[in-house]
Amino acid sequence: MIHALPPRSSGPAWSFAIGGARVSGGAPETGEWTHLLGLYDAETGKALLYVNGHEVGTAAEATPAEAAGAFQIGRARGAAGYRDRWHGDVGDVQVHDRVVVPDEVAELAYRKPKLLGHWSLENATDGVSPEQSGGAPLRLGTGASIYRGSDDSCIPDLDPDCTYVPPPLVGEGHLRLDGESGYAAADGPVVDTGDSFTLGVVVRLADSDPAHPMTVLSQAGEHTDAFKVRYEPSTHTWQLVMPVKDEAGAPEKVVSRIEGADGGEGQGHRLAVVYDDATDTIKLYLDGYTDAQATATLPAGRPSNGGLQIGRAQVGDGWGEYLHGDVDEVQAYAGALRDDDILGLGWDTDPCLC
Missing domain, CATH: 2.60.120.200 (Jelly Rolls)
Known part of the structure; x- marks a missing residue:
């Protein structure tokens, strides 16, 4: 799950949560497009978050469980139903069944001037x-x-x-x-x-x-x-x-x-x-x-x-x-x-x- 965390003492941040781990970093800006990529590496057991092609936060140990539900965009499942509904625009969604290496992340995030x-x-x-x-x-x-x-x-x-x-x-x-x-x-x-x-x-x-x-x-x-x-x-x-x-x-x-x-x-x-x-x-x-x-x-x-x-x-x-x-x-x-x-x-x- 990737979403924007509410403001804290240090300001709002992007977050990637998976298998009991959460990685946070990068500051959302109203009206600005941001490229986000959440990554889980089964070889290392680490979860990582990239914001605009740059790794943010600290990689965290994760133990993801098998997911049988439908892939969701703009909302997350909670104990009482769907929550954390997204208010804004979403585009160019891509899902990979492998690790995306840093050079690929940078290329995916690149916006041609x-x-x-x-x-x-x-x-x-x-x-x-x-x-x-x-x-x-x-x-x-x-x-x-x-x-x-x-x-x-x-x-x-x-x-x-x-x-x-x-x-x-x-x-x-x-x-x-x-x-x-x-x-x-x-x-x-x-x-x-x-x-x-x-x-x-x-x-x-x-x-x-x-x-x-x-x-x-x-x-x-x-x-x-x-x-x-x-x-x-x-x-x-x-x-x-x-x-x-x-x-x-x-x-x-x-x-x-x-x-x-x-x-x-x-x-x-x-x-x-x-x-x-x-x-x-x-x-x-x-x-x-x-x-x-x-x-x-x-x-x-x-x-x-x-x-x-x-x-x-x-x-x-x-x-x-x-x-x-x-x-x-x-x-x-x-x-x-x-x-x-x-x-x-x-x-x-x-x-x-x-």
């Missing part, structure tokens, strides 16, 4: 750069422009009058920001910060030693940024930063940092931030690598109604931390991409979410 937007930043018309599939565009502010590379009509090594033009970061163009007022922004929020999401971007600094912190991505909550990804020159690190609470002037917390200055040269870095609502963890990736994760401070009740910002963040009562550098291939997903998928972000095609 949905692409919300992909901005290649290769062109702009009247200060607006389109989304690849015709979705919400990004609007360019003063100090932001689209850089286009050479058309390869001349080769410097063969023609002394030909001036070398550096290629764009990816594809045929990228966004160039002046570090003073330049930015690009969507008219509204791109990702739901109360649910799982992924954001990816390619960025290259213009200076080897910037004078101040510079934000690459941010999205505003009601009173301050829900999160921001920035470069901190004093420590030469890329940082994922979130406020302690959604209040004006709330202190900020650096929940993840990775070293990786590019000195203003090369093909830039591929950054990604991934929030997994199922595990309440958030990660920052640099070129496909992550060395830190933190308990998320983005509960489902926190609003995030501001537009996605490229190249700036909220500072006090206005905007600041303007980025001086180049940005390309902004991608947004509903859902948490897996580590292998992160490696595919930052190219001019979407990663294979296999």
Whole structure:
């Protein structure tokens, strides 16, 4: 029997009961889908519970009796009849006559992320750069422009009058920001910060030693940024930063940092931030690598109604931390991409979410 236990001192939890054993763990969330798997291993005599692909609670010794009754969904049998009737939705019910191994559990629980937007930043018309599939565009502010590379009509090594033009970061163009007022922004929020999401971007600094912190991505909550990804020159690190609470002037917390200055040269870095609502963890990736994760401070009740910002963040009562550098291939997903998928972000095609 799998069901949700009523609230206790530590809050509500999922529960799997079989053969005199009960395993509990994981916190139910109203309105959120959860993948549950209760497992009994006859070889070990243990009962286990998985919530969203992760083992929770403590495996318990169980001695199940033969069950002759009909399989039930949404209710349990008690001494006085049926009870514990389920209020909510149920889907994709599967029953296995064998042990399901951990890798299978993770695959069963996996929900394929949905692409919300992909901005290649290769062109702009009247200060607006389109989304690849015709979705919400990004609007360019003063100090932001689209850089286009050479058309390869001349080769410097063969023609002394030909001036070398550096290629764009990816594809045929990228966004160039002046570090003073330049930015690009969507008219509204791109990702739901109360649910799982992924954001990816390619960025290259213009200076080897910037004078101040510079934000690459941010999205505003009601009173301050829900999160921001920035470069901190004093420590030469890329940082994922979130406020302690959604209040004006709330202190900020650096929940993840990775070293990786590019000195203003090369093909830039591929950054990604991934929030997994199922595990309440958030990660920052640099070129496909992550060395830190933190308990998320983005509960489902926190609003995030501001537009996605490229190249700036909220500072006090206005905007600041303007980025001086180049940005390309902004991608947004509903859902948490897996580590292998992160490696595919930052190219001019979407990663294979296999």
